[in-house]
Amino acid sequence: MTDGAATDGTAGTAGATGGGGAAGAPGTAGGVPRWPVTEAEAVAEQERIRAAADPVGPGPAPGRARRVAGVDVTYDEESDLLVAAAVVLDAESLEVLEEAVHTGRSRFPYIPGLLAFRELPPVLAALEKLGTPPDLVVCDGYGYAHPRRAGLAVHLGVLTGLPCFGVAKSPFVFDHTEPGPRRGDASPLLDRRSVPPETVGRALRTQPGVRPVFVSAGHGIGLDHACAHTLRLAPRYRLPETTRGADGLSRRVLREIREGLREPYGAAE
DNA sequence: GCGACAG
DNA sequence: ATCTTGTCGC
Numbered sequence: 171m172t173d174g175a176a177t178d179g180t181a182g183t184a185g186a187t188g189g190g191g192a193a194g195a196p197g198t199a200g201g202v203p204r205w206p207v208t209e210a211e212a213v214a215e216q217e218r219i220r221a222a223a224d225p226v227g228p229g230p231a232p233g234r235a236r237r238v239a240g241v242d243v244t245y246d247e248e249s250d251l252l253v254a255a256a257v258v259l260d261a262e263s264l265e266v267l268e269e270a271v272h273t274g275r276s277r278f279p280y281i282p283g284l285l286a287f288r289e290l291p292p293v294l295a296a297l298e299k300l301g302t303p304p305d306l307v308v309c310d311g312y313g314y315a316h317p318r319r320a321g322l323a324v325h326l327g328v329l330t331g332l333p334c335f336g337v338a339k340s341p342f343v344f345d346h347t348e349p350g351p352r353r354g355d356a357s358p359l360l361d362r363r364s365v366p367p368e369t370v371g372r373a374l375r376t377q378p379g380v381r382p383v384f385v386s387a388g389h390g391i392g393l394d395h396a397c398a399h400t401l402r403l404a405p406r407y408r409l410p411e412t413t414r415g416a417d418g419l420s421r422r423v424l425r426e427i428r429e430g431l432r433e434p435y436g437a438a439e
Numbered sequence: 440g441c442g443a444c445a446g
Numbered sequence: 447a448t449c450t451t452g453t454c455g456c
Contacts, residue, residue: 243446245447280447282444289446311445321445342445384445 205291212284216320223324225314229333229391230306232398235261237268239304240412241293241326244420250275251434253424254292257415258304264403264411270299271423273434282342283317286325294329306391306399307334308412313388315344315359315371327389334388335396336371337410341384346373349382354401359384372397376404383408 206215238261243254252275258268272295278288289311297303313323313336327334345362349355352375359371371386374397385400387393403410409417426432 243447245446247448280446282446285445309445316445336445338445340445343443 206287209281209284212287213318216284216286216318216325219325219328220318220320222328223314223320223389224327225319225324225387225389225392227333227387227390227392227395229395231395232261232402235305235333235399237261237302237304237306238399238403238412239297239300239307240310240410240414240416241296241307242310242413242416242420243289243292244417244424245276246424246428249428251424251427252276252292253420253427254289254296255416255420255423256293256296256300256304257412257419258300258302259403259412259415261306261399261402264405266415268300268302269415269419270296271419272296272299273423273427285311286320286322289322290325290329293326297330303330304332307332307388308399308403308410309334309336309388310338310413310417312336312338312342312371312384313386314393315342315361315384315386317343317363319370321386321388323386323388327391331390333390335391335393335399336386336388337400337413338384338386339409341373344370344384346382346384349373349375351375351378353378356382356397359386374400376401376410377406377408380408383410 206212239258254272256270309323312321323334323336345360347357349357355375356372358369360367361370373382375382
């Protein structure tokens with residue numbers, strides 16, 4: 171319960187400047203007063219987010235974070251429904267400590283470079299349903315590795331004040347060379363637009379003989395610690411257990427809603 | 440103008 | 447993101 175609030179406080183690509191962000195102000199920190207509405211506003215907002223972010227950290231090293239959260243959102247294009255999930259794991263045992271979900275409707279389209287404005291409102295809502303905030307958050311996507319250095323993980327870190335980094339499954343617009351074949355091997359993720367090319371993240375092999383993941387800093391934690399956490403969170407599969415947990419939970423809940431086994435705005439679990 | 444581009 | 451079963455392999 172405690173639901174009812176609209177999810178994303180955003181209109182589509184068009185939309186009036188004044189009206190839009192009516193969703194319950196989800197921000198826990200960061201002092202961001204309103205949610206951007208137009209694409210231009212979103213870009214301007216990202217400049218502010220970037221300026222407020224700490225992509226260096228170093229932040230918590232493995233062993234100094236106990237509650238590690240994964241967040242993800244699953245969409246149903248037909249019904250416009252969406253389910254955001256937050257799964258908190260024990261950093262050592264990878265045991266699930268807590269889960270929370272938020273259901274709503276998508277109100278911002280997927281626009282490359284502006285993913286945060288689509289995913290963040292429901293993700294923040296899910297995180298707020300946790301009984302205890304996590305020590306660290308792992309995002310499904312990018313952080314510093316972003317055209318304006320303001321990917322999803324940067325937004326989430328700045329808005330919540332929590333250490334946050336991103337683990338993405340594809341290289342987005344960036345370049346990289348194939349990392350070595352062993353678990354833990356890595357190569358820099360490069361932005362070729364910069365002169366010289368800037369290292370914005372790392373292609374990290376979490377499992378031998380499996381495609382690497384792409385790690386980037388977000389806020390309050392640097393790339394080295396982010397990669398160290400990623401490796402420990404992915405002892406058996408390509409993706410960190412945080413991501414797998416949040417992805418699985420959000421899919422499961424969305425399916426239950428589709429099958430009528432669950433109310434669209436039901437209580438979290 | 441076209442293409443490509445996290446999820 | 448999503449469309450989608452079985453199949454191959456450790």
